[in-house]
Amino acid sequence: MHRARFAALSAAYRHLDKTDAYVIGAKAGTKYQRMDARTVVVDSGRHIVMEGVEAYGKQGCQ
Structure with missing residues (x-):
């Protein structure tokens, strides 16, 4: 998965001069x-974060 990312x-980096790139979960480094x-x-x-945590917790218990 990391290779694909x-x-x-x-x-995306190669095209930054032509378009915007949106990266989810990236830290500004x-x-x-x-x-x-x-x-x-x-x-x-x-x-919103807590809803996700609760939903994940319920899934993990099944």
């Missing part, structure tokens, strides 16, 4: 800063 990110990338953090909020 890295391949997709690599492809040095690589992004070197590319002059603009980082937008989306915070879904505590209640």
Whole structure:
């Protein structure tokens, strides 16, 4: 799975001058800063995260 993710990110990097790339779960690191990338953090909020935690917990118990 990591190979596919890295391949997709690599492809996105090559086209940053033409289009935006949205990366889910990426931390803004040095690589992004070197590319002059603009980082937008989306915070879904505590209640949404807790719903996901509860749903995951219920699935794990089945």
